Amino acid sequence: MKLEPIIPFEPVAASEFPKGDQWTAQIKWDGVRILSYFDGERTKLFNRRLNERTLQYPELLQAESYCSADSFILDGEVIAFENGSPSFHEVMKRDSLRSAQRIQEQKGTVPITYMIFDLIYLNGVWVKDKKLRDRQTLLSSIIRPNVQVQVVPSYSDIAGLYRVAEQHRLEGIVIKDLNSTYSIDGKDKRWMKKKNVQDLIAVVGGVTLRDGIVNALLLGLYDDAGRFWYIGHAGSGKLTMNDWRTLTQLITTMTVRSMPFANKPERYKDAIWIEPRLTVKINYMEWTSNKTLRQPTIQAFLDVPPQECTFS
Structure with a gap:
């Protein structure tokens, strides 16, 4: 059978x-x-x-x-x-x-x-x-x-x-x-x-750079109406320097002019916006009253459809 x-x-x-x-x-x-x-x-x-x-x-x-x-x-x-x-x-x-x-x-x-x-x-x-x-x-x-x-x-x-x-x-x-x-x-x-340990799978909607290398991810989730909301940024965790360099090369094919988030991120001025295609597992302590993650850390990138990354 x-x-x-x-x-x-x-x-x-x-x-x-x-x-x-x-x-x-x-x-x-x-x-x-x-x-x-x-x-x-x-x-x-x-x-x-x-x-x-x-x-x-x-x-x-x-x-x-x-x-x-x-x-x-x-x-x-x-x-x-x-x-x-x-x-x-x-x-x-x-x-x-x-x-x-x-x-x-x-x-x-x-x-x-x-x-x-x-x-x-x-x-x-x-x-x-x-x-x-x-x-x-x-x-x-x-x-x-x-x-x-x-x-x-x-x-x-x-x-x-x-x-x-x-x-x-x-x-x-x-x-x-x-x-x-x-x-x-x-x-x-x-x-x-x-x-x-709390965790979730988030979508990357933007990055920031330091000395030309990506050093943080701007994270988001979708609501039931399909809107993409910023939930925090993460720069610490399991990624190696080689991982950051590889990511820096990857995003050159994904950059967009318009901010993909429905709300304004904390690092708005320094951000490079990208198509929300990359998904990543994030560990965190708790949600804040502002609906952002407290102490998020990066665990690994995943092969998960972005639209499946929701608040529910």
Whole structure:
């Protein structure tokens, strides 16, 4: 049977921890959501936006090396480490590659781990309507963990796990109802996320320069009416000097005369306006009363359609 890619179940933001024995929690890894599809002959990988990533992670294509099932759909996150901690910037060094040669070169430089947390399809049968507790039991019975594949552990002490995530500066936790079925293209309170670090994907509408090199990005989001609003500028984060130089070259083909934002940015006079085509993951502390980001930092550029970067 040919397995078509699906849009995965998504958690909603939690304002407080739920109570009850039916809840469990897992670490939220700062990685790339990847679903693995094995039809009995070949493995394919897709992200949550249905973009294929089979080429990018060849370590995961030999299904028999980590799973005993005849066919499956697994849900998890591909992560990479930097100084002992999961790093979105590091994993994007692999996810953004499109050349098979470059991917082979990066396998040793940027090793990845597939952190699996759910099972949707098993041995020719959909198991999405089974309870999470039963899917977890099935998952543990078929996965053979190795250096590059692990099953994400679950914990009943939700508050305790969140404290651990805070102490180790991890992204946060995901809280799940053990009685929940898996809702394809769903998003509801049966799965909730509590983040230690806030993040969003923004669109770049302008830049500023220092000594002829880009040194900050002017960021924006779209509202429901399609208007593009400035939300802050970021110049710190994970980009290297080589990244800034590459960006400086790139924007020469994207500059425009008119400001793309519906409101006036703080750095209006020094800005160079560009077409709002580049998207970037931003970490931040909080929103200010002026609807701008407090302490935004750049994590990585992404291949995400700009119109999907909205306030909602």
